Amino acid sequence: MSRIARLSDVLINKIAAGEVVERPASVVKELCENSLDAGARTVRVELEGGGVGRITVSDDGHGMNREDATLCLERHATSKLRELDDLFHIDSMGFRGEAIPAIASVSRFTLHTAEPEAHVGTKVTVEGGGPPVAEDAPPRVGTVITVEDLFFNVPARRKFMRQGATELKHCEESVVRLALAHPEVAFFASHEGHELFASPASEHDPRERIAAALGPASFAHLFPVEERRxxxxxxxxxxxxxxxxxxxxxxxxxxxxxxxxxxxxxxxxQRAFQDFLPAGRQPVVVLHIDVEPRAVDVNVHPQKQEVRFADARGVQDALSAALTRVLRAAPWLGTPEQQAANPPPRDAAHYAHAVERFLTRAQEATWGAPLPTAMDAPGGSAPPRPQGAPYGLSLIH
Known part of the structure; x- marks a missing residue:
């Protein structure tokens, strides 16, 4: 008798859920991404119990017919890929066909959808990875998916869920990240009737979306970044x-x-900002990097939060140049005339060079010769340090 056996679909989906569905926020992310891929202009997220009790994501996308509504619950069934070469031209959020069946395997799952102008919609229910049950339902615009009792059939996973407030915070952050990436789509999120995030589409001024995500006080401090190379x-x-x-x-x-x-x-x-921020503080940026799909591999992380660039150095150089140009211009200081009247503080490197020049001139005035450098010493090594001389300067600005 063979010791190797094929795994059942239920077990396969539960294993996949361990990678794809880490916590309620993972469900929020995957369902919202499906809505975006469906062309939604409005996405609504409703939560209960920190997302463990219930997650409902509704959209006004193009919806599905009964065949697709049932097929999307099968593992590796996707509308995003047809052949191998498509994997190198991915322009959608999802593409593996793993998320929906994985979520349905560890929850009480309900999907209600309809195609545009359809007279009858479809409702599909799945209980903990069991067989999907499809039935007629009233027609609706787009799709609504409800996920209840997350991990009810995986007690070990549910046991390690954090406090409801912590899980809720992660869910909210998932919505914020997607909202920042898609300012042309309206996003709304609530928890047990209380609003968490609300932002109409703001494609004309993305700062409005950033202010909705980071707080209205951020709006006046935001400055555009642009670089193409x-x-x-x-x-x-x-x-x-x-x-x-x-x-x-x-x-x-x-x-x-x-x-x-x-x-x-x-x-x-962080390197671009290091001379502009006080110790212990971190910058605030919302940056969009666009490259040819062939120049980046998004299929290297279960939750697609890591990528591999064909030319990572080139991407980093472009990013550094974009940030450095704005930081050196210091537009927050006002017009060029205002900047001349109130010059920006110099960075540490500037002061270090100024001090070095001053000490060199002082040495020449006293002994008539420049200070020795590392290259002047035998073998190119640094000259002996005079007794009591400091090793370096610590500059705070």
Missing amino acids: LGVSVTGYLASPEYTLPNARGLYTFVNRRYIRDRGLISTV
């Missing part, structure tokens, strides 16, 4: 150095409209 486009906004956070939660980077947490990109942003 060698197939990389960087657009978005940065907040002036006086508007900062004590953590990196204000760093929003998007690649081809997908929220990405990339160490290289974050480090590039």
